[in-house]
Amino acid sequence: MLRLRAIMASGVAAAALVVSSGAVSAHGTTGADSPAPGGSYQARMVRALGDSLGISDAAAARRLDSQARQQSVLGTLRSSGADPRGAFFDEDGRLTVNVTDASTARVVEAAGLEARTARHTADELDAVKAALDEAAKRELPTGVQGWGVDPVTNKVVVRVRDTATAADREFLDKAASYGSAVAVQDSDGKAVSMAGTVYPGSRMDYGNHYCSVGYGARDASGRQVLVTAGHCVENLPDLYYDGSHFAKGTTTRFHHGRNSVDMGLASVDAGWTVAPLVGTWNNGGDIAVEGSxxxxxxxxxCKSGATSGWTCGSIKAYDYSVTYTDPGQPATLVTNLGLSNACDLGGDSGGPWISGNQGQGMTSGGQTDNRCNGVYGQGTSYFQPLDDTLRYYGLSLNTA
Structure with a gap:
């Protein structure tokens, strides 16, 4: 605080390749469409495949031949219980079939294909996917990019951009109810937690420092952001909650040694959400945020912070200007602050201020001699107004 101082993608690609490998030209064989080695595929298709894989045209044609041959074998095994919905080509080009019993595994292996014992049947995964479809039809989760059955992981894979809306969170709660049948990934295919909720006022770490979690909001594109004090994200740091990465600083209007406004934002990781509740540190329960x-x-x-906890006071002024003189840093003029006699301490920065059920701001700084020995009116402190910050960045506050 300032003082006066991608697995699913590979599975999809493989599935697409299975379809392409069986394609046979029905046109003439001159020019660019002449047969490739083996005579079964258009030359430009084989050439494009070879170029993308870094192999020769002949090797690309052999790859297609192998896949087509294995796919044909799989087609003969349907009556024996081998389900094509659970089949995929592995990195070595072998067609692998998910099975759930030993007898089907023996049939698959006897035919020269790879059998893999799977936990979930194709019917089970299709049922989960259908249930998620119905949930999305009832209320569209705009922060969820997509979902579908992935035979490679033997799960329904859900891709998320953010979890800014109640519909997003309800959808992910629904997905989580299916346990091991569902995996949640961010839009880059990295696994994310389905239970990532942070509460305003909690501690968030960056480097060797910490601030307090502020408010959650959404930008014009619906992406979830953390609204915080600008000096908490001055160097656009990675932010951690309870040891897990949950956000990254993206913009700030605070810079030591320059005229500043102490507001900033961090992008919230997919799978995480900032709850519309302010923690009171065992002083009567969480406070629902209903507006700004x-x-x-x-x-x-009142304010909530990771160091001083829950303290209260009264608002003394707005549009207040302060000269911060932090040790080891050049003096900084910060304008447009709120002034209060609620007590705060180092590490409370960025934490929420609330009056009734209306969010008021985020802790900016305070007097070096603050001693938070009581709850009401024990200090001199400054906060960055929330309404100004939302308006400046064009954000919509997450509310209960």
Whole structure:
């Protein structure tokens, strides 16, 4: 605080290749469409495949021949229980079939294909996928990019961009209810947690420092962001909650040694959400955030922070200017702050201020001699108004 101082993608690609490998030209064989080695495929298709894989045209044609041959064998095994919906080509080009019993595995292996014992049948995964479809039809989860059955992982894979809306979170809760049948990934195919919720006022770490979690909001594209004090994200750091990465600083209006406004944002990782609840550190339960209407001067206000916890006071002024003189840093003028006598301490920065059920701001700084020995009116502190920050960045606040 300032003081006055991708697995699923490979599975999809393989599935597409299975379809392409059986394609046979029905046109003439001159020019660019002449047969490739083996005579079964258009030359430009084989050439494009070879170029993308870094192999010769002949090797590409052999690869296609092998896949087509194995696919044909699989087609003869349907009556024996081998389900094509659970089949995929592995990295070595072998057609692998997911099976759930030993007898089917023996049939598959006797035919020269690879059998893999799977936990979930294709019918089970299709049923999960259908249930998620129905959930999305009831209320569209705009932060969820897509979902589908992936035979490689033997799961329904859900790709998420963010979890800004209630519909997003409800959809992921639904997905989580299916346990091991579902995997959640971010849009780059990296696994993410389905239970990543952070609460305003909690500690968030970056490097050897820490601030407090502020408010969750959504930008114009619906992406979830963390609204925080600008000095908490001055160097656009990675942010951690309870040891797990949950956000990264993206923009700030605070810079030591320059005239500044202490507001900033961090992008929230897919699979995480900032709860619309302010923690009170065992002082009566969490407070639901219902808006960001500015409270008049003289209003009671409370703040939540990772160091001093829950403290309260009254709002003394707005549009307040402060000169911060932090040790080892050049002096910095910060304008447009709120002034209060609620007590705060180092590490409370970025944490939420609330009056009634209306969010008021994020902790910016305070007096070096603050001693938070009581709950009400024990210090001099400054906060960055929330409404100004939402308006400046064009954000919509997450509300209960």
């Amino acid at each position: 209407r500015r409270a008049p001067v003289g209003s009671d206000v």
